[in-house]
Amino acid sequence: MVDYALQRRSLLAEVYSGRVGTMDVCDASPYLLRAAKFHGQPTDLTCPVCRKEPLTNVAWVYGDALKHASGSARAPEELARMATLFEEFTVYVVEVCRTCAWNHLVQSYVLGTRGLRDPKPRRRTAAE
Numbered sequence: 211m212v213d214y215a216l217q218r219r220s221l222l223a224e225v226y227s228g229r230v231g232t233m234d235v236c237d238a239s240p241y242l243l244r245a246a247k248f249h250g251q252p253t254d255l256t257c258p259v260c261r262k263e264p265l266t267n268v269a270w271v272y273g274d275a276l277k278h279a280s281g282s283a284r285a286p287e288e289l290a291r292m293a294t295l296f297e298e299f300t301v302y303v304v305e306v307c308r309t310c311a312w313n314h315l316v317q318s319y320v321l322g323t324r325g326l327r328d329p330k331p332r333r334r335t336a337a338e
Contacts, residue, residue, distance in 0.1 A: 301321055
């Protein structure tokens with residue numbers, strides 16, 4: 211798992227000092243805002259920019275095994291189901307404020323069955 215808390219803290223320090231404008235960090239796409247509404251998981255953290263609303267975490271999945279589902283937002287229960295169905299895929303969790311459009315990558319991790327299943331038995335040859 212990769213945690214992006216230090217990068218987030220650094221960016222917010224730049225915003226609070228005035229070196230980076232809020233328009234530069236509050237730029238969530240309409241697609242991300244819709245994903246937060248329908249697939250997001252509410253958190254207890256208040257938005258660090260507008261301080262009006264709790265943040266919502268959105269999990270995005272990417273991987274070759276996912277085929278057409280790669281690049282889509284998924285709810286936590288879907289992630290658990292997908293982890294048992296696919297060999298390997300990466301999850302990127304983005305925090306989103308649906309009020310001011312703040313968004314930042316929070317963490318990334320890998321899910322799937324790779325290495326969990328018993329390897330296929332090797333075929334024995336007559337020489338063995």
